[in-house]
Amino acid sequence: MHGPPWWHGRFRGCGYRLTIPRDAILNVLSKASKHLSAEEIYFAVHKIYPAIGLTTVYRTVDLLAGMGLVHKFDFGDGRSRYELSKGPGSIHHHHLVCRGCGRVIDYTDFIDEEAELFKQTEAALSKKYNFKIKSHRVQFYGLCEKCKPKEENKE
Amino acid sequence: MHGPPWWHGRFRGCGYRLTIPRDAILNVLSKASKHLSAEEIYFAVHKIYPAIGLTTVYRTVDLLAGMGLVHKFDFGDGRSRYELSKGPGSIHHHHLVCRGCGRVIDYTDFIDEEAELFKQTEAALSKKYNFKIKSHRVQFYGLCEKCKPKEENKE
DNA sequence: ATGGGAATGGGAATCATTTTCATTAAGGGT
DNA sequence: ACCCTTAATGAAAATGATTCCCATTCCCAT
Numbered sequence: 001m002h003g004p005p006w007w008h009g010r011f012r013g014c015g016y017r018l019t020i021p022r023d024a025i026l027n028v029l030s031k032a033s034k035h036l037s038a039e040e041i042y043f044a045v046h047k048i049y050p051a052i053g054l055t056t057v058y059r060t061v062d063l064l065a066g067m068g069l070v071h072k073f074d075f076g077d078g079r080s081r082y083e084l085s086k087g088p089g090s091i092h093h094h095h096l097v098c099r100g101c102g103r104v105i106d107y108t109d110f111i112d113e114e115a116e117l118f119k120q121t122e123a124a125l126s127k128k129y130n131f132k133i134k135s136h137r138v139q140f141y142g143l144c145e146k147c148k149p150k151e152e153n154k155e
Numbered sequence: 156m157h158g159p160p161w162w163h164g165r166f167r168g169c170g171y172r173l174t175i176p177r178d179a180i181l182n183v184l185s186k187a188s189k190h191l192s193a194e195e196i197y198f199a200v201h202k203i204y205p206a207i208g209l210t211t212v213y214r215t216v217d218l219l220a221g222m223g224l225v226h227k228f229d230f231g232d233g234r235s236r237y238e239l240s241k242g243p244g245s246i247h248h249h250h251l252v253c254r255g256c257g258r259v260i261d262y263t264d265f266i267d268e269e270a271e272l273f274k275q276t277e278a279a280l281s282k283k284y285n286f287k288i289k290s291h292r293v294q295f296y297g298l299c300e301k302c303k304p305k306e307e308n309k310e
Numbered sequence: 311a312t313g314g315g316a317a318t319g320g321g322a323a324t325c326a327t328t329t330t331c332a333t334t335a336a337g338g339g340t
Numbered sequence: 341a342c343c344c345t346t347a348a349t350g351a352a353a354a355t356g357a358t359t360c361c362c363a364t365t366c367c368c369a370t
Binding site for chain 1: 368
């Protein structure tokens with residue numbers, strides 16, 4: 001748990017500078033338990049470095065997504081959400097999105113089975129469409145246990 | 156290919172009215188070969204019924220999504236895109252999204268294998284998280300054959 | 311320490327989507 | 341076919357996330 005965070009290495013020789021704002025944003029993301037919006041990142045970072053602006057958050061998060069350090073998600077609530085991609089302690093997972101309240105549940109169940117199938121699918125699609133696949137998104141939409149009852153009352 | 160379009164039946168006794176704008180928008184979507192944005196739908200519909208406003212397009216498309224007649228997608232280009240969901244002639248498919256040019260390729264390969272796995276996954280997730288799953292999205296991101304070479308030149 | 315390109319931040323600008331509200335039109339009951 | 345109730349509509353304004361602009365600041369190789 002000591003020494004520089006793992007992402008420092010990713011900034012070596014790639015032409016980008018590891019600045020205070022970038023490091024701070026990565027720190028916030030690494031501590032976040034959930035998928036943060038740009039504004040949420042801004043508020044969190046602002047507590048430690050009040051000088052960091054929202055514009056920088058957008059730019060940084062975009063850069064990091066380009067570097068593959070963070071994943072950008074859209075859960076249909078009108079704003080993008082970001083999550084550290086790899087790194088220690090993070091497991092590949094997919095999402096369950098509630099259409100009622102917007103809650104997002106990460107799940108890792110069946111990931112192994114999915115992974116196997118996706119590996120095959122990716123290989124075949126890459127070949128067939130001459131497409132270089134870099135990542136994938138899987139999301140299930142529906143109603144969480146709190147919103148299910150509400151929906152039933154409507155009828 | 157004659158008689159009223161299949162979706163007319165879906166407006167019976169559901170409390171919603173089948174109006175000219177709604178029918179026109181459904182017609183546009185049924186003829187569209189690709190995923191249209193609200194604005195694209197607006198332009199297409201506008202050619203036939205110039206009185207129909209963009210607001211109505213948004214409202215309608217939202218309603219139709221709620222009814223399950225259309226699917227709403229986000230391919231990361233800053234606007235939502237819509238596609239008729241079921242109906243004759245449409246097959247369940249997933250998407251390949253190019254990060255370079257934004258092109259979207261529909262594919263149906265492996266859908267059967269995926270379907271089987273997803274059926275199991277959905278059942279298990281529903282139970283474990285007490286979640287009512289209504290739909291899913293699968294998207295692969297990467298570079299299409301045109302954008303792959305460009306990317307390589309950057310290095 | 312210094313010069314130059316990279317990075318930043320604040321405010322204005324952009325652009326998709328939503329809200330408001332006065333007007334219009336579906337479609338069931340007659 | 342004609343009302344009548346109420347859902348649906350459209351134009352304009354509002355909203356809200358994200359991006360642009362540009363003067364200033366920062367990093368780092370020399």
